[in-house]
Amino acid sequence: MGGLTAREALGGPWATHWAVWVSLYPPTTLLVILRENITPFAEWWWPLLSATLQHLAVGIIIALGAAIARRRHAILPLTVVAAIWGTAAVSRAVIGGFVANAVTGVDPEYAFRIATWVTASALWVPIFVYxxxxxxxxxxxxxxxxxxxxxxxxxxxxxxxxxxxxxxxxxxxxxxxxxxxxxxxxxxxxxxxxxxxxxxxxxxxxxxxxxxxxxxxxxxxxxxxxxxxxxxxxxxxxxxxxxxxxxxxxxxxxxxxxxxxxxxxxxxxxxxxxxxxxxxxxxxxxxxxxxxxxxxxxxxxxxxxxxxxxxxxxxxxxxxxxxxxxxxxxxxxxxxxxxxxxxxxxxxxxxxxxxxxxxxxxxxxxxxxxxxxxxxxxxxxxxxxxxxxxxxxxxxxxxxxxxxxxxxxxxxxxxxxxxxxxxxxxxxxxxxxxxxxxxxxxxxxxxxxxxxxxxxxxxxxxxxxxxxxxxx
Structure with a gap:
């Protein structure tokens, strides 16, 4: 028993732990509020609702991905972990763009949203889980x-x-x-x-x-x-x-x-x-x-x-x-x-x-x-x-x-x-x-x-x- 290797830390239980998901809700919500500041929503609560829907989707993807992957792997391969969190980031971007487009008719900007959310996940999630x-x-x-x-x-x-x-x-x-x-x-x-x-x-x-x-x-x-x-x-x-x-x-x-x-x-x-x-x-x-x-x-x-x-x-x-x-x-x-x-x-x-x-x-x-x-x-x-x-x-x-x-x-x-x-x-x-x-x-x-x-x-x-x- 000693320090965990990078694979053990990033592929272990904490890779898809609910505490990680809950802890990331406040910063991601603040980022969504900033991002949707120029989206002409009629009500103030739309950015908050969009952030919450995005975060719920991320939680579902992580839970399902972990349940499926852990049937075969006690310690998840890093490629599997990256795929789960990458899918979660893309889903967050797609939901955010869809809500903005459906409610206000603006350009959903899927490319920008996907690029920024994938970058944010790559920077934050591995170090947070580790x-x-x-x-x-x-x-x-x-x-x-x-x-x-x-x-x-x-x-x-x-x-x-x-x-x-x-x-x-x-x-x-x-x-x-x-x-x-x-x-x-x-x-x-x-x-x-x-x-x-x-x-x-x-x-x-x-x-x-x-x-x-x-x-x-x-x-x-x-x-x-x-x-x-x-x-x-x-x-x-x-x-x-x-x-x-x-x-x-x-x-x-x-x-x-x-x-x-x-x-x-x-x-x-x-x-x-x-x-x-x-x-x-x-x-x-x-x-x-x-x-x-x-x-x-x-x-x-x-x-x-x-x-x-x-x-x-x-x-x-x-x-x-x-x-x-x-x-x-x-x-x-x-x-x-x-x-x-x-x-x-x-x-x-x-x-x-x-x-x-x-x-x-x-x-x-x-x-x-x-x-x-x-x-x-x-x-x-x-x-x-x-x-x-x-x-x-x-x-x-x-x-x-x-x-x-x-x-x-x-x-x-x-x-x-x-x-x-x-x-x-x-x-x-x-x-x-x-x-x-x-x-x-x-x-x-x-x-x-x-x-x-x-x-x-x-x-x-x-x-x-x-x-x-x-x-x-």
Whole structure:
């Protein structure tokens, strides 16, 4: 897990995600309003209706195209993605031209509309999809890193425990697990006394046999650490994912400038003439300078800076850029008609804010995700090594404990089972079995000794604990 490749990002789920479609509605609507400003609609709401119809058509094409294409491809080929979004752009142009022609009778200008919408889609959609995909990947990686760091802390804490502590915990765990079962058997045996029928003796024998077998199983499972879940890590917050130090702020500012000019200048020229297009170009260039200088200086001097829109350097840079753009659009007199700039300025503001954020993230997220993926892999490797070391210590201490339990615990339980089996078999074939009371008393005595053995096992010193029966 690391950074997504361009094909994974552009051909993955985000290529046709509804969030991309919804996010593009405001800027495309502002562009349609600018474009239809010279269309003589009788009502003010026709451009808004045209923009909405265009956007609905785009959503339908993307949804249907994705549904069909993903039947064959989990990751869509880039040609398929380009075909889907290209078709959406053409449909937007055709609907816009058709509405303008049908309502007002003007030239639909299909060639111009298609060219500008395809250009806008080529400039905006790939970088938008790529950034959202990498941002979502970053949220996943940060969430997985948080979980891995918690697991690492658990593994380090567990690795501090010494072999003697492991042994004590294992003995106490065995005692707490076996003692209640043993106590139930002793109480049951005490209540029935010597009035045991043959079926009751057989049932008691089976219970003791199960307890004898369960002791070994209890040793194998005692003190096992719960493994941390490796599934469904919670994503990190958007605020944290956005907290990215910008890389190449000058290049980012240049891309923002080019994208803004390419998006707005052609329509400004068509609607208001060459002076308006020149004004848009100059405003975009000056805004780009402010967007690039602030982060570049902050990064150079080591000041804290983040792509997150609420961070101080980012806020100051955006305020200066938007202020410069507004001043040029409204007061520069390059285009002497002020209301032209008043109409274009909102679209430029949206473009500058979106592109400055998206391009800044796009230039940094892949490397950050690769670094986070490498850190995640290294952390998990460390956890696995600590867990293996811990498991080996537990395996060794369980083996010691199994040896200790073999004589005083399992040996006495086995003796009880054997005695009851002999007595029950003798009763079955009618041979002299001796009094049942003597056998029951012997079993009860053995069970008392087993209970005392469990207490002694839990409280014996570490040195005694390490001494196996063979060592005396």
């Amino acid at each position: 950034t959202l995909a990498q941002l979502d990947q970053r949220r996943l990686l940060l969430g997985a890193l948080d979980a891995a760091h918690r697991d690492l802390e658990r593994a380090r804490h567990a690795s501090i425990e010494s072999a003697d502590e492991v042994q004590r915990n294992l003995r106490e765990s065995v005692r707490h697990t076996v003692e209640p079962v043993l106590e139930d058997l002793r109480v049951s045996l005490s209540n029935t006394g010597t009035n045991l029928t043959r079926p009751q003796l057989e049932q008691l024998t089976a219970q003791l046999g199960r307890l004898h077998d369960d002791v070994a199983a209890v040793v194998d499972s005692a003190g096992v650490d719960p493994r941390a879940s490796q599934q469904a890590h919670q994503r990190a917050s958007l605020r944290r994912a956005f907290d990215v130090r910008p890389e190449r702020p000058v290049l980012t500012a240049l891309l923002v400038t080019v994208a803004t000019i390419a998006l707005i200048a052609p329509d400004a020229w068509r609607v208001f003439g060459a002076p308006a297009a020149l004004e848009v170009t100059i405003a975009a260039v000056v805004s780009g300078v402010f967007l690039g200088i602030g982060p570049a200086v902050a990064v150079h001097i080591g000041h804290s800076v983040s792509v997150f829109p609420g961070q101080a350097v980012t806020v100051v840079s955006l305020v200066l850029a938007l202020g410069a753009m507004t001043q040029i659009m409204l007061a520069s007199e390059i285009d002497p008609i002020t209301w032209h700039g008043l109409l274009i300025a909102p679209l430029m503001a949206v473009s500058l804010i979106l592109t400055s954020t998206v391009f800044a993230l796009a230039t940094a997220l892949y490397r950050l995700n690769e670094d986070a993926g490498a850190e995640l892999a290294q952390t998990r490797t460390t956890i696995e090594a600590l867990d293996r070391e811990r498991a080996e210590t537990r395996r060794r201490e369980r083996r010691k404990l199994a040896i200790l339990l073999h004589g005083p615990i399992q040996g006495r339980l086995a003796a009880c089972v054997m005695a009851l089996n002999f007595h029950t078999a003798a009763l079955a074939d009618g041979s002299s079995a001796g009094p049942t009371s003597a056998v029951i008393d012997a079993v009860a005595l053995h069970l008392d000794d087993v209970s005392l053995g469990l207490v002694s096992l839990a409280t014996m010193s570490d040195a005694d604990g390490l001494r196996t029966p063979e060592q005396g």
